[in-house]
Amino acid sequence: xxxxxxxxxxxxxxxxxxxxxxxxxxxxxxxxxxxxxxxxxxxxxxxxxxxxxxxxxxxxxxxxxxxxxxxxxxxxxxxxxxxxxxxxxxxxxxxxxxxxxxxxxxxxxxxx
Amino acid sequence: xxxxxxxxxxxxxxxxxxxxxxxxxxxxxxxxxxxxxxxxxxxxxxxxxxxxxxxxxxxxxxxxxxxxxxxxxxxxxxxxxxxxxxxxxxxxxxxxxxxxxxxxxxxxxxxxxxxxx
Numbered sequence: 001x002x003x004x005x006x007x008x009x010x011x012x013x014x015x016x017x018x019x020x021x022x023x024x025x026x027x028x029x030x031x032x033x034x035x036x037x038x039x040x041x042x043x044x045x046x047x048x049x050x051x052x053x054x055x056x057x058x059x060x061x062x063x064x065x066x067x068x069x070x071x072x073x074x075x076x077x078x079x080x081x082x083x084x085x086x087x088x089x090x091x092x093x094x095x096x097x098x099x100x101x102x103x104x105x106x107x108x109x110x111x112x
Numbered sequence: 113x114x115x116x117x118x119x120x121x122x123x124x125x126x127x128x129x130x131x132x133x134x135x136x137x138x139x140x141x142x143x144x145x146x147x148x149x150x151x152x153x154x155x156x157x158x159x160x161x162x163x164x165x166x167x168x169x170x171x172x173x174x175x176x177x178x179x180x181x182x183x184x185x186x187x188x189x190x191x192x193x194x195x196x197x198x199x200x201x202x203x204x205x206x207x208x209x210x211x212x213x214x215x216x217x218x219x220x221x222x223x224x225x226x227x228x229x
Binding site for chain 2: 046
């Protein structure tokens with residue numbers, strides 16, 4: 001079945017540091033890939049998405065590129081802010097009746 | 113953009129009682145909704161897929177008689193936790209399925225925190 005593996009956390013960075021959160025996936029077919037962000041006590045918000053190989057999703061300074069050859073969708077941001085502190089989930093969907101499969105989440109803490 | 117609401121946002125109930133959680137798509141019609149459960153500091157676990165006008169499809173290991181799902185209209189799905197126990201305490205999140213070509217994007221509700229005492 002489908003699966004998503006995320007870099008284990010927690011990740012702690014200083015403000016303005018470079019962020020990478022690794023994500024790899026296993027799926028049959030051609031899934032769509034997503035990054036969601038969850039702030040404390042809240043639901044999930046879509047951060048960015050990519051629907052086919054070599055697509056780059058971007059939003060709020062975050063980027064991720066759909067790499068079919070390495071089955072990866074790593075999240076990057078050049079300069080993190082304290083307000084980026086949250087849990088980040090990598091997910092895929094589209095191969096099984098629209099269900100989403102989530103990674104375990106990576107907690108990011110950015111210190112001033 | 114697509115908005116999904118949940119009600120209530122948090123609820124405390126006594127052991128043995130039942131609790132109903134509503135999930136509404138506010139500005140679009142959702143033929144499919146999904147219910148997830150999230151334990152503290154863990155990922156989302158899909159509980160069931162709710163299809164308008166038909167029975168829900170439950171994931172393996174989820175008790176369908178305990179977690180009753182009804183999707184009576186294109187904008188409303190409900191999850192009822194029957195005879196709740198403390199181990200049912202969790203964060204329940206719904207999502208409404210959308211599709212744009214090959215992108216099965218889901219729109220998530222804000223979640224409902226259930227505490228069973």
